[in-house]
Amino acid sequence: MEHTLRAGIIGCGKIAINHADTLRDFPGASLVAVCDSDVDRAKEFAREYGTERVFSDAERMLAECGLDVVHICTPHPSHEGLVLAAARAGVHALCEKPLAVDVAAADRMIAAAEDAGIKLGTVFQRRYWPAARRIRAAIDDGTLGTPILGDCTVLITKDRAYFEEDEWRGRWSTDGGGVLMNQAIHYLDLLQWYLGTAVRVSGRIATLRHAGYIEVEDTAVATVEFEGGALATIRASTAAVPSLGYRVSVTGDAGGTVSLIESPIGGPGVADVWAVAGAEEYHMPWGAEIESHPPQPEVHRSLKPYHALQVRDFLDAVVEDRRPEIDGIEGRKSLALVQAVYESSRTGRTVTL
Numbered sequence: 001m002e003h004t005l006r007a008g009i010i011g012c013g014k015i016a017i018n019h020a021d022t023l024r025d026f027p028g029a030s031l032v033a034v035c036d037s038d039v040d041r042a043k044e045f046a047r048e049y050g051t052e053r054v055f056s057d058a059e060r061m062l063a064e065c066g067l068d069v070v071h072i073c074t075p076h077p078s079h080e081g082l083v084l085a086a087a088r089a090g091v092h093a094l095c096e097k098p099l100a101v102d103v104a105a106a107d108r109m110i111a112a113a114e115d116a117g118i119k120l121g122t123v124f125q126r127r128y129w130p131a132a133r134r135i136r137a138a139i140d141d142g143t144l145g146t147p148i149l150g151d152c153t154v155l156i157t158k159d160r161a162y163f164e165e166d167e168w169r170g171r172w173s174t175d176g177g178g179v180l181m182n183q184a185i186h187y188l189d190l191l192q193w194y195l196g197t198a199v200r201v202s203g204r205i206a207t208l209r210h211a212g213y214i215e216v217e218d219t220a221v222a223t224v225e226f227e228g229g230a231l232a233t234i235r236a237s238t239a240a241v242p243s244l245g246y247r248v249s250v251t252g253d254a255g256g257t258v259s260l261i262e263s264p265i266g267g268p269g270v271a272d273v274w275a276v277a278g279a280e281e282y283h284m285p286w287g288a289e290i291e292s293h294p295p296q297p298e299v300h301r302s303l304k305p306y307h308a309l310q311v312r313d314f315l316d317a318v319v320e321d322r323r324p325e326i327d328g329i330e331g332r333k334s335l336a337l338v339q340a341v342y343e344s345s346r347t348g349r350t351v352t353l
């Protein structure tokens with residue numbers, strides 16, 4: 001008899017919709033329980049999705065509902081405790097990015113998942129864009145040769161209303177960081193997916209435009225050296241108006257340079273530069289008519305098909321008893337990069353990972 005996976009969601013806010021919609025469309029799983037510390041939010045969410053059980057306490061949901069899988073869609077510092085609780089309950093956990101707010105927490109989460117024999121996934125759905133996979137394939141099949149140079153540029157708009165919409169945003173204790181931890185991390189994930197393991201990081205962060213109502217950085221720069229010698233630069237800011245979007249580029253030792261741009265925000269990412277000898281393609285995906293900073297719900301809606309691909313990979317990994325494509329170890333890598341920039345900025349030194 002085919003088993004339908006019993007899924008739960010913790011955190012019934014904005015991104016939880018992408019997870020719940022995917023579960024609704026996925027024949028092998030069903031959303032049976034939801035939890036939010038704000039129980040009215042959980043109730044409303046449960047009504048919308050026809051979910052049987054509603055909780056304000058995640059431990060109780062994990063203990064009482066016989067779940068196979070839990071989707072963790074809460075603010076960053078809570079991810080660790082919730083993954084550890086899922087591990088204790090023997091429930092596979094798919095956790096929204098960033099995996100945690102520091103590497104020590106990520107290590108505890110990875111170890112707990114290993115010990116409990118549960119799958120742990122970190123959501124980086126931008127890896128599922130065809131354009132993102134095309135760059136990975138050009139590295140794997142030798143088209144680019146070995147990557148030697150990369151760049152990650154994030155020039156986006158966040159206004160005061162964004163930071164004030166949710167109480168947790170913009171503070172070290174509840175957000176864990178600013179533009180690097182929250183927005184650029186998707187692109188740092190792609191950068192390290194293409195260039196490999198970061199070994200030395202030097203950077204500076206600052207709060208230059210949103211000072212007064214946020215503590216965390218709104219602007220950051222860094223240089224990174226990867227195992228094998230490749231170098232990369234990072235520039236990120238939530239202070240750019242209008243928003244130019246996100247871009248990552250890779251140059252290989254075969255000479256080619258390829259890059260991916262997300263503009264308008266929400267994507268889908270497009271390979272704007274494909275400077276590979278004999279196969280050149282250039283696309284300018286945006287124009288003056290494009291709303292470069294669409295409202296957040298619209299951004300989340302456009303991200304949904306790629307959330308769906310990653311959620312499906314995770315559920316398949318549970319059924320097939322294999323590692324999910326983006327597991328805890330993968331999720332830890334971009335977090336290590338972010339933490340290294342913070343440490344370098346604090347100490348004025350290059351950080352060796």
Ligand SMILES: NC(=O)c1ccc[n+]([C@@H]2O[C@H](COP(=O)([O-])OP(=O)(O)OC[C@H]3O[C@@H](n4cnc5c(N)ncnc54)[C@H](O)[C@@H]3O)[C@@H](O)[C@H]2O)c1
Binds near residue numbers: 038058073078123303
């Ligand atoms: N993958 C993406 O592209 C993407 C996009 C947006 C947000 N996110 C991530 O998703 C997560 C949630 O972001 P959001 O924008 O949906 O936030 P949100 O504020 O809209 O929702 C978070 C919800 O979690 C609830 N909550 C907080 N602590 C809880 C706890 N301990 N137990 C149960 N519920 C709790 C809050 O009441 C709130 O309803 C963050 O990690 C964020 O970075 C990812």
